[in-house]
Amino acid sequence: MGYISLLVMIPLAALLTNAFKGGLGAFWRAAISTESVDALKLTLVCSFLAAAFNAVAGTATAFVLVRDKFPGQGILNTIIDLPFALPTVVAGITFYALYGPHSPFHVNITGSWIGITVAIMFVTLPFSVRSVQPVLESLSLDAEAAAATLGASSFRIFRTVTLPAILPALLTGTGLAFARALGEYGSVVFISNNLPYHSEVASSYVYSLVSSGQVASAASVAVVLLCLALLVLIASNVIGRRLSRRHG
Amino acid sequence: MTVSLNGVTKTFGHRLVLDNITESFADGQLTALLGPSGSGKSTLLKIVAGLTPLDSGQVVIGDRDVTHAPARDRHIGFCFQDYAPFRHLSVFDNVAYGLKVQRVPRDERRRQVEELLGLVRLEDFANQYPHHLSGGQRQRMALARALAVKPDVLLLDEPFAALDAQVRSELRSWVRSLQRDLGITTILVTHDQSEAMEIADRLVILNDGKIEQAGKPSFVYDHPATDFVAGFLGPLTYLDGIAYRPHELEVGAFGEAGENVRVTDVTRLGFEVRVTLENARGETTWVQLTHDEARALNPVVNQTLVVRARAEHSVLTRTSQH
Numbered sequence: 392m393g394y395i396s397l398l399v400m401i402p403l404a405a406l407l408t409n410a411f412k413g414g415l416g417a418f419w420r421a422a423i424s425t426e427s428v429d430a431l432k433l434t435l436v437c438s439f440l441a442a443a444f445n446a447v448a449g450t451a452t453a454f455v456l457v458r459d460k461f462p463g464q465g466i467l468n469t470i471i472d473l474p475f476a477l478p479t480v481v482a483g484i485t486f487y488a489l490y491g492p493h494s495p496f497h498v499n500i501t502g503s504w505i506g507i508t509v510a511i512m513f514v515t516l517p518f519s520v521r522s523v524q525p526v527l528e529s530l531s532l533d534a535e536a537a538a539a540t541l542g543a544s545s546f547r548i549f550r551t552v553t554l555p556a557i558l559p560a561l562l563t564g565t566g567l568a569f570a571r572a573l574g575e576y577g578s579v580v581f582i583s584n585n586l587p588y589h590s591e592v593a594s595s596y597v598y599s600l601v602s603s604g605q606v607a608s609a610a611s612v613a614v615v616l617l618c619l620a621l622l623v624l625i626a627s628n629v630i631g632r633r634l635s636r637r638h639g
Numbered sequence: 640m641t642v643s644l645n646g647v648t649k650t651f652g653h654r655l656v657l658d659n660i661t662e663s664f665a666d667g668q669l670t671a672l673l674g675p676s677g678s679g680k681s682t683l684l685k686i687v688a689g690l691t692p693l694d695s696g697q698v699v700i701g702d703r704d705v706t707h708a709p710a711r712d713r714h715i716g717f718c719f720q721d722y723a724p725f726r727h728l729s730v731f732d733n734v735a736y737g738l739k740v741q742r743v744p745r746d747e748r749r750r751q752v753e754e755l756l757g758l759v760r761l762e763d764f765a766n767q768y769p770h771h772l773s774g775g776q777r778q779r780m781a782l783a784r785a786l787a788v789k790p791d792v793l794l795l796d797e798p799f800a801a802l803d804a805q806v807r808s809e810l811r812s813w814v815r816s817l818q819r820d821l822g823i824t825t826i827l828v829t830h831d832q833s834e835a836m837e838i839a840d841r842l843v844i845l846n847d848g849k850i851e852q853a854g855k856p857s858f859v860y861d862h863p864a865t866d867f868v869a870g871f872l873g874p875l876t877y878l879d880g881i882a883y884r885p886h887e888l889e890v891g892a893f894g895e896a897g898e899n900v901r902v903t904d905v906t907r908l909g910f911e912v913r914v915t916l917e918n919a920r921g922e923t924t925w926v927q928l929t930h931d932e933a934r935a936l937n938p939v940v941n942q943t944l945v946v947r948a949r950a951e952h953s954v955l956t957r958t959s960q961h
Contacts, residue, residue, distance in 0.1 A: 533723035539710040540717040541737035555727040
């Protein structure tokens with residue numbers, strides 16, 4: 392409990408104190424300023440897209456890792472965790488080099504929601520893969536075989552047998568990825584160009600506020616971000632738990 | 640519907656699991672595929688179901704060559720040892736699954752599922768989920784689910800192995816009478832010889848990827864074709880190097896006809912009494928006595944008795960004493 396307090400509770404309290412230093416009105420004004428709302432909107436949209444895309448791609452990756460056998464599988468399995476280990480700034484610089492103005496492929500996605508989404512996808516992919524993978528591993532193949540003997544096609548088996556079994560884990564993983572994406576800074580900051588009202592994500596808006604000395608406003612936006620992330624986590628947990636309780 | 644296997648061969652890596660199996664499973668009969676673990680019996684069942692591909696050979700159900708047909712086109716029902724329930728579906732929806740795939744209209748589906756649930760005595764559990772059911776109930780649900788699509792053949796893979804003794808024997812005889820009533824061709828995989836003897840019209844005994852013997856249970860028991868079959872189907876005891884079923888030997892009081900032996904152990908096994916004996920050459924043998932026989936004879940350790948084969952004994956294979 393003391394550990395949690397030190398690591399989570401005390402910084403949180405400090406943040407809240409800062410955010411409401413100027414009273415509820417000042418908090419609200421900072422939170423709903425046009426630049427803030429635009430940044431939050433962009434963050435939400437990109438995070439949602441990245442999490443949704445990773446839910447699909449991550450599930451597919453987990454399937455390949457669990458169900459297929461091929462040389463180099465162990466290496467691929469390790470590489471999945473790289474986004475966790477790599478400093479996000481390094482990822483950001485790499486993306487900027489690959490898909491920026493000097494792209495070797497002549498693909499420039501800087502300053503657009505596409506660039507931001509791709510960067511976030513990279514950082515959050517492990518959440519989706521690692522949440523689904525253990526459930527798939529423990530899943531008995533017999534239920535799928537039973538469905539096959541009852542006449543079901545492969546797609547129907549996936550939709551009616553496999554997907555429902557992995558859904559709780561998938562939702563939790565996607566929720567985590569989404570929450571993590573909301574606060575992503577390092578990987579996004581280069582590729583986004585940080586144009587206010589246009590390609591500035593919430594975290595970088597907070598950073599720019601702090602840089603210009605508006606600590607209270609920065610804290611206010613941060614609190615909004617925090618609440619959104621919390622909401623996502625709670626929702627995915629509740630839904631996931633309700634689903635798995637029904638399945639026993 | 641008759642199931643015919645023709646030269647079915649299967650290898651896993653370098654291991655030959657099934658070696659040129661040719662066998663026919665008669666229409667309406669319950670056949671037990673009996674063998675120790677690793678004998679290839681489950682693999683053979685999954686090849687019939689289309690769940691495991693074969694290397695060479697042919698699988699024919701009725702007059703359809705299904706060798707290359709996927710499981711979903713084979714019209715078979717399959718029950719697994721672990722029941723393989725659809726955990727997120729209610730008992731009702733589990734049973735309805737195959738009917739839904741077949742696009743049976745809703746009202747008709749409901750009627751059929753209710754009928755099946757009645758058949759397996761799970762009417763009161765329609766809205767429960769599989770994890771609310773006991774093992775025996777889950778296997779009955781799995782059976783109803785498999786029967787819902789009116790399969791040509793019912794394939795049961797160690798269906799009772801995960802149940803405790805009492806439930807197992809109840810479910811066993813219930814499945815047997817259900818199979819008779821429906822007249823559905825059934826292949827049951829088991830490693831339990833007493834289960835196979837009790838339930839099956841016919842035994843097919845597998846060992847090491849080959850069929851050792853096939854035939855009526857009572858015939859195979861009395862006339863095993865190989866040492867393996869003789870030993871696998873029931874206990875053997877040896878007298879003068881000849882194998883007998885324990886009930887085929889009898890003991891008598893000293894002075895009667897027979898070979899003199901010394902009692903070395905007396906063990907009570909509920910209804911029966913097992914008496915271990917040793918002859919002058921130091922060879923041991925054992926016999927099984929009923930309670931009444933044991934009371935009449937009252938054998939005690941170190942007592943001298945005689946042992947002999949009963950008049951009506953059926954001599955098994957001639958094997959050297961182990």
